[in-house]
Amino acid sequence: MSIAASFEIEYLQYLDESGKLLREDVPAFARDVRALVEAYKLMCFTRTFDGKAIALQRTGKLGTYASCLGMEATHIAIGSALTEDDVFAPFYRDYGTQFQRGVKPREVLLYWGGDERGNDFSGPAHDFAWSVPIATQCLHAAGSALAFKIRKEPRVALATVGDGGTSKGDFYAAINAGGAFALPLVVVVVNNQYAISIPRAQQTAAKTLAQKGIAAGIESIQVDGNDLIAMRVALDHAIKRARHGHGATLIEAVTYRLSDHTTADDARRYRSEDEVKAAWEREPIKRLRAYLMSLNAWTEDEEKEWLAECVKRVDAEIDAYLATKPQAVSAMFDYTYAELPLDLERQRADALAAAKA
Amino acid sequence: MAQINLIEGITMALAHEMARDPSVVVLGEDVGINGGVFRATVGLQQKFGPERVIDTPLDEAMIAGLTVGLAVQGMKPVAEAQFEGFMYPMIDQIASHAARMRTRTRGRLTCPAVFRAPWGGGIHAPEHHSEAIEALFTNIAGLRVVLASSPGRAYGLLLAAIRDPDPVIFFEPKRIYRQYKEEVADDGEALPLDVCFVLRDGSDVTLVTWGAQVKETLEAADALAAEGISAEVIDVATLKPLDFDTIHESVKKTHRCVIVHEAPYTGGFGGEIAARLVEHALYDLYAPVERVAGYDVPMPLYQLEMSYLPTTARIVAAAKRALAAS
Numbered sequence: 001m002s003i004a005a006s007f008e009i010e011y012l013q014y015l016d017e018s019g020k021l022l023r024e025d026v027p028a029f030a031r032d033v034r035a036l037v038e039a040y041k042l043m044c045f046t047r048t049f050d051g052k053a054i055a056l057q058r059t060g061k062l063g064t065y066a067s068c069l070g071m072e073a074t075h076i077a078i079g080s081a082l083t084e085d086d087v088f089a090p091f092y093r094d095y096g097t098q099f100q101r102g103v104k105p106r107e108v109l110l111y112w113g114g115d116e117r118g119n120d121f122s123g124p125a126h127d128f129a130w131s132v133p134i135a136t137q138c139l140h141a142a143g144s145a146l147a148f149k150i151r152k153e154p155r156v157a158l159a160t161v162g163d164g165g166t167s168k169g170d171f172y173a174a175i176n177a178g179g180a181f182a183l184p185l186v187v188v189v190v191n192n193q194y195a196i197s198i199p200r201a202q203q204t205a206a207k208t209l210a211q212k213g214i215a216a217g218i219e220s221i222q223v224d225g226n227d228l229i230a231m232r233v234a235l236d237h238a239i240k241r242a243r244h245g246h247g248a249t250l251i252e253a254v255t256y257r258l259s260d261h262t263t264a265d266d267a268r269r270y271r272s273e274d275e276v277k278a279a280w281e282r283e284p285i286k287r288l289r290a291y292l293m294s295l296n297a298w299t300e301d302e303e304k305e306w307l308a309e310c311v312k313r314v315d316a317e318i319d320a321y322l323a324t325k326p327q328a329v330s331a332m333f334d335y336t337y338a339e340l341p342l343d344l345e346r347q348r349a350d351a352l353a354a355a356k357a
Numbered sequence: 358m359a360q361i362n363l364i365e366g367i368t369m370a371l372a373h374e375m376a377r378d379p380s381v382v383v384l385g386e387d388v389g390i391n392g393g394v395f396r397a398t399v400g401l402q403q404k405f406g407p408e409r410v411i412d413t414p415l416d417e418a419m420i421a422g423l424t425v426g427l428a429v430q431g432m433k434p435v436a437e438a439q440f441e442g443f444m445y446p447m448i449d450q451i452a453s454h455a456a457r458m459r460t461r462t463r464g465r466l467t468c469p470a471v472f473r474a475p476w477g478g479g480i481h482a483p484e485h486h487s488e489a490i491e492a493l494f495t496n497i498a499g500l501r502v503v504l505a506s507s508p509g510r511a512y513g514l515l516l517a518a519i520r521d522p523d524p525v526i527f528f529e530p531k532r533i534y535r536q537y538k539e540e541v542a543d544d545g546e547a548l549p550l551d552v553c554f555v556l557r558d559g560s561d562v563t564l565v566t567w568g569a570q571v572k573e574t575l576e577a578a579d580a581l582a583a584e585g586i587s588a589e590v591i592d593v594a595t596l597k598p599l600d601f602d603t604i605h606e607s608v609k610k611t612h613r614c615v616i617v618h619e620a621p622y623t624g625g626f627g628g629e630i631a632a633r634l635v636e637h638a639l640y641d642l643y644a645p646v647e648r649v650a651g652y653d654v655p656m657p658l659y660q661l662e663m664s665y666l667p668t669t670a671r672i673v674a675a676a677k678r679a680l681a682a683s
Contacts, residue, residue, distance in 0.1 A: 116463050335462075
């Protein structure tokens, strides 16, 4: 037998479930304990925000909301690895990344609260808004990367997509473009094991999602997505390659969605309590906390103090969100085109008259 | 001034705008060294290089999605679909993203992109190469939908489409790509994207059309003139946003209207124009509005395609019905 080509997928993990270091080659950023503590604090902040956003929805003060519970390490690692000039094309639950890029929690709430101004956010002006049509954002990142390549700018575009999204053509098209054009592109598959109710095993017969990148001819790796250190190592490598003209990378971040898909979902219909209980053992915050405590870099007192601070900060954001006055009716017309066509001017006048009546 | 046909008007506009504005890039299948399947992009890669005239992998959804990304990040992409019938996989990106990027982000992000495609039947092409799908796009808020029907309008409207700050669907009636030549100056003068063009003045009946049917409609006007009937001919050109006022002004004068399009009758854009005439011009009309359209059948393969497409005789007959009714 002759082999035409053969491939393997590396799996990367630094911290085990209990927060014990598995490898000796600790990367430079992880030796900076203060930076790790900052990342940990952001993960806690994101989780506090998430819980309070769900509570807001339950009390009728927010529309349908997509939780990020359990995916904090992946999201915070992405946010810390990108620079402001890079472009982030998220799907719709990557708040941790966006907070680091300057998006305010009140803006996230505004979007899920049914107000487009949440997308006119305080993060980098070139970042994409949340993308609801699954996997379409991967191509926006690829197109952005193509623009950077044409203009010879040392910038990187990064898209996130779920495990379900890897079944879509746009996902394959994006990584294929990344390979064919050698684009400064990183696609992170946030494999949280479920696409609403469909488990990862039913999504594809492929053993890993990372190996889909092999078909596109790009570097591909599977990472423990609940391990902040491993995620940063993989991202730093991918982003450096992209920035220096060495092409695109696919990172599969293996994590678990501890929450329902959205507040409109009830995950108890399709997965067992035992499974969720086991997943809580692997969750990212607990493991990083244990590691930091083992280094004497974080204490129970600091934990208590910081969580109280998170509540205070998120409450202030919620107050700001709730105090935001709704947009004028005219807003739905005013951004449809750069200049309002005559046709729409008439409709706008009708809508304003109807609103007055 | 050069004597050029319609497709040369497209090429001339692309070359002009690429020379003027370094952010303009062309992407699609076979647009580079091959110059496009209809030769719309011929010579551009040699002139502007493979980084600005980009041969893509064979995936229309990819082309559309890359185009959105390019446009949002400050480029002016002109994407080509080889045939309009290959645009269906692009519609998700166009409708879900290109058309709503500005409004979604309240103006923070915009999508100044052009999606070009050869359009319509009549060239004996295989299945899916002869569709008239403009009405799929006219119902999408945030787009402009343009059909060029002469060499000069192809040049001027494409310049305007590329310069427009919002996404434009730009259809080129392939049946008349090489129908005739006319003098067009490469002067960079764009045409407006919000007006209809009155191609012929008349007083008895208004014939409203777009795309390749401009040819049959002008022939019908000649035939009617031979019988002493004066027909006004309007090329709508930009279907969205619609310049209804020009159509209304004409109908105030002629009191009769025939709408001609090769897209299927039901849900075709002619229905929109007819509805507006009923809403705003009912008392100006002396006769019911007539529509001459494609039939509500899938575009037949080429042996029957000329029986599907509106003919000069059908347009003449419709005009006479309108005149007889009053």
